[in-house]
Amino acid sequence: MKTIVRTDERILSSDIFDRDGRVARPDHGVWSEPGRDIPVYHRCGVLVVGGGPSGTAAAASAARAGADVALLERYNHLGGLSTGGLVIWIDRMTDWEGQLVIRGFAEELFDRLPADAVAGPSREDWGSQDSAKASHWAQRTAAYHGIVTWSPTIDPERLKLLSQEIVLERKVKLIYHSWAAVPIVQDGAVKGVVFESKEGRMAIMADVVVDATGDGDLFARAGAAFVNDIEEADVHHxxxxxxxxxxxxxxxxxxxxxxxxxxxxxxxxxxxxxxxxxxxxxxxxxxxxxxxxxxxxxxxxxxxxxxxxxxxxxxxxxxxxxxxxxxxxxxxxxxxxxxxxxxxIGVRHARRLSGVGAVLRSQWPEGRALADEIGVSPAVSPKFPNISIPYGALVPQRLDGLLACGRHISCDRNSHGFMREIPQCWITGQAAGTAAALASQGRIAPRAVEVTALQTALQAQGVYLRAGADGAGPVAERPSLETANS
Incomplete structure (x- = not known):
């Protein structure tokens, strides 16, 4: 066991326990699977694979932007770790000044949840440094560094129901009890997925696929580059x-x-x-x-x-x-x-996309609004300004037809400690879904989406973006994991 203490780069102190011993799996040989024709179950403009926080936001936002959307989920509910994983403490959505920066789809959820399904400080206390209030909320996961934050706890069943109803209201084709197995890749672009269900193996074809699996299952199996290094002095792995x-x-x-x-x-x-x-x-x-x-x-x-x-x-x-x-x-x-x-199961990390851009630890001190900003994350401590999330972090370096969102977006291991959190997943999911809708409607690759058009669409959906985020043209090359590590 090792004890991780709170620092400027992590919020919680926590004990970490090492794995138990296990005998290696023996080699039992192989079996060759015979080829067969697979029926196409559905065709759509945008297919979102995974109905966790990012996938739900992606499907709802793509449909709101006018796309024909399908959402494939392996469990019997939406919300992922925020519901089925019982991660019902929703991390900070306000910055250290008390400003709500995780907005858009996240704000809609909290506006629509019943009052008795949410516990947290009142809006007028967000950002308060009153010692009595901070002491009270520090024991209730809603005050850090002596500052009251909007980081409430929620009723998971209410969030399941609300998430489902929002996507159904927007005419998303919702498919439960189905597990995506293999991406369909043609000429370097993802065209759909093969999935398994009680009906057997079938396919869904789409203009754009959003990988919201949490572990990067689709982009990895499609051949996109990824990294999986960890920060051992953090719980994120x-x-x-x-x-x-x-x-x-x-x-x-x-x-x-x-x-x-x-x-x-x-x-x-x-x-x-x-x-x-x-x-x-x-x-x-x-x-x-x-x-x-x-x-x-x-x-x-x-x-x-x-x-x-x-x-x-x-x-x-x-x-x-x-x-x-x-x-x-x-x-x-x-x-x-x-x-x-x-x-x-509560998985925090498996793979992270190697994207056109990335959220990097080196960007924290400056806090500059990147030209392709699609969302803003509160900094992990008052030592740093708010952190810009670039569209390039959702776009694979080479693979087309696919966008990533959620905990496996392109970022370094330090930034992953907060980019994996539920509010940030809502933000990247909303951006991925909106961008996928624009790509499908424009019959273009996701990397060719005009950043200004994407930002305008996101702001129309209530997403918080800063004035300095004035991208022009398709997503440009941003600092990537490769350039950061070279």
Whole structure:
């Protein structure tokens, strides 16, 4: 185990636990699959693969821009890690001045969620440095560096339903229980995907495909370049399955944690000693529900089915062990019960696209609005200004017919620590969907989309862009991962 402490480059302190031992998989040989004709299930202008935060935003935004859209999702709901993954703490959407910079689709979601599905500070407190308010919200995942932020917790079931209804309102063809397997590539461009479902193997053809799989499954299998290096002194490469405990009193827990720091430290030390894998709870949207977004486990690959299985087994065992320990020793947890383990594993990182542009650590101090800016991320600490997200980070260096969005966009390993978060996924998804619609309607490659036209369309959808982001013409070459590392 190693403990990661809060710095100017990461918000949370956290324990990281190493993988357990596992015997290597034996070589069982191969079987040659016979060729066969595959029926075409659907044809559309824009196909979004993956209905997580970025994919939902992409599908909704492409349809709003007038495209004929299909959305393929392997689970029975939308929202991805923000719903099925129980990552119901939505990270900061305000900057350190209290300005809302994660807007557009994200703002629409919060405008439409029921009031009792959201817990967080009131708008007039965003950016407040009042010590009492900051102290209160620091215990509720909504204040950092003494500043109150808009980083609420939400009811995952309400977000599932709302996400679904928004895409259906916009006439998106929604396809659940279907897993994209192979991209269809012709002449260096993605033309659709082959997917698997209970009906067997079928294909969907599209003008533009948006890879919102989270792990870059499509662009990697289509031959696009990618990187997978990690920042070990961060949780961004760890995996776990989150869970909820019901029947708790989080008010009593917070009083214990904040009011008796020595007793809390002793509690945590005892938990690590007795359980090995150990995590503290976070607040949720209700006082009687506790959220556990760990223990975070390092050294596993999100692309290895045996590793995925091992993380699930360890996480579910940890859930039961935590219940016994917290019932016995944690104030407010005496009547806790197992409420829900996440149906989706919490993957933070697998691959990142090598794009025409990238979000880079070297850009943080300057905070300049890039010419192809399609969104703005709050900086990770008040030490830095807001960070520009370029359209080039969504565009593969060479592969055509495809855009990427979500946690696998083009960025370096430091920037991935915040670009993988749900609000940033909403932003890059909205940009990818809107750009895909423009490309489909114009019968052009995504890299040929006029940046000014894309920015105008995004601003019409409520996305926050800055005055200095005045791109002209198609996306230009931006600092890429290759040039940054050369």
């Amino acid at each position: 760890c995996m776990n399955t989150s869970w909820l405990f019901g029947g708790v009193d989080m008010g009593r827990w917070i009083d214990f944690k904040a009011g008796r720091p020595d007793a809390f430290s002793a509690f945590m030390a005892r938990g690590r000693e007795q359980l090995g894998l150990f995590e503290r709870p976070f607040v949720s949207w209700r006082n009687d529900v506790a959220l556990f977004m760990g223990p975070r486990q390092s050294g596993y690959s999100a692309l290895d089915v045996d590793d995925l299985t091992a993380v699930e087994v360890r996480s579910h065992r940890a859930m039961a062990a935590h219940l016994d320990f917290f019932r016995a020793h944690a104030p407010g947890f005496e009547d806790a019960y197992l409420m829900l383990s996440a149906p989706q």
